[in-house]
Amino acid sequence: MVTTGQLSPATRTDLPAFGYETEDVTTGALGDLASEPGWRRPVLLDADLLILVSSGHGSAELDFRALPCRPGTLLRARPGQALRCRGPQLDATVVSWGTDALRGLDVDPDAVPAYRQLAGEDEDAVISEVTQLTVDADRHAGVPAAAALLRHQLAVLLLRLALLPGTQRPAPRTDTETFQRMRREVEHGYRHTRRVEDYAARIGCSVRTLTRACLAATGRSAKQVIDERVALQACRLLAATDEPIAGIGRELGFPEPTNFGRFFSREIGVSPGAFRAAREQPLPVRLVRPRPPADSAARPGSA
Known part of the structure; x- marks a missing residue:
């Protein structure tokens, strides 16, 4: 799930390699994303991710913006973004998918907010769907027929997130x-x-x-x-x-x-x-950082 980008072969060995197919939908733990214990520095992602924090408190640094994390925090990360997570016992379920996983399905993953603190019925519904997707991914691992099930579960989850209050986009000008x-x-x-x-x-x-x-x-x-x-x-x-x-x-x-x-x-x-x-210093650090692309990271508390 992590990569070093378009770099020399020698540099590519610095980070762990993950086997990944373009149509795969997989689940895992937050620690699986780290290149080394303690998240000493950020990693570059090579898959689309949903990260749902399940325990602990801390922060996620997504493209050099610190986002507070606690149970119920949802992050939407994209390939190529830099990610680092820190905090006491901070853990999360990670859902990842390849570029072809949603092919043919009427869902726009870019409609999902980059950062959201879930609560109430919305949190319960998302936790339920992420949990079921995780159970099915583990139970049916290696079963070709299960791929369609996981793809549709992911589509339902993304649609639900896109329909959260305040996330609908206005008609384009x-x-x-x-x-x-x-x-x-x-x-x-x-x-x-x-x-x-x-x-x-x-x-x-x-x-x-x-x-x-x-x-x-x-x-x-x-x-x-x-x-x-x-x-x-x-x-x-x-x-x-x-x-x-x-x-x-x-x-x-x-x-x-x-x-x-x-x-x-x-x-x-x-x-x-x-x-x-300064890359090993936790945010905030005294640096001026670039603004992310329009859809890459919302500010904390934004819908």
């Missing part, structure tokens, strides 16, 4: 649709270009339209949205891997280390080396 298209293009292309003109050409709109859409959706310009995505990826790789800083810079489109250092310092407020040195 044209600017919002343009921003979502840009966000998808940036996700595929941020390693290769940071030019707004390139993304406007791919989408088939003007730079002005793209900038207006980004301002309407996030309050930030198109250039800021692109640069923040690159900075976020740099933070993930610096915190969760041992890849050389210069190698991370090259991967993100900076052939010269000095250019990467200037970019990172401008976006984050500290040098890449200082950010890496």
Whole structure:
């Protein structure tokens, strides 16, 4: 369930390897995600996750934002995000699924809130469904016919979470649709270009339209949205891997280390080396962090 991202083979051995098929739905414990005891540093996820805290108190650091955790806390994490969980006896059930697990099912996993503190009947219902999914995944492990059961149980769970009060999305506006298209293009292309003109050409709109859409959706310009995505990826790789800083810079489109250092310092407020040195410190730390993508992490208490 964890990976080091697009890194060198030598670096890939730093974190544990998990066998995973694209259609699998699996369950496990929170500790299974850690690369080492104590979550000394974050890990990069390579599967979609739901994390339901069952005991203990602490925090989850999801893309460098600290989210308070206690029984009933629900986290929705995505592939590529950096995750670290800390707290006395903090434990949780983890439901993970591959890219094809929901194929053909009318469910949008992105409609699930990234952070939610469940309570009352909603908490009881979600706990019941997660528990049943866990029991069935264990009872029918290795049974091909059970795959459909687990896929549909996951779909029901995601639909229930998407229907929690306050989580329904408003009808999209044209600017919002343009921003979502840009966000998808940036996700595929941020390693290769940071030019707004390139993304406007791919989408088939003007730079002005793209900038207006980004301002309407996030309050930030198109250039800021692109640069923040690159900075976020740099933070993930610096915190969760041992890849050389210069190698991370090259991967993100900076052939010269000095250019990467200037970019990172401008976006984050500290040098890449200082950010890496602080990765073992629990949040909050005295660093300026990039804003996550629009759907990657809600603030504590948000619906």
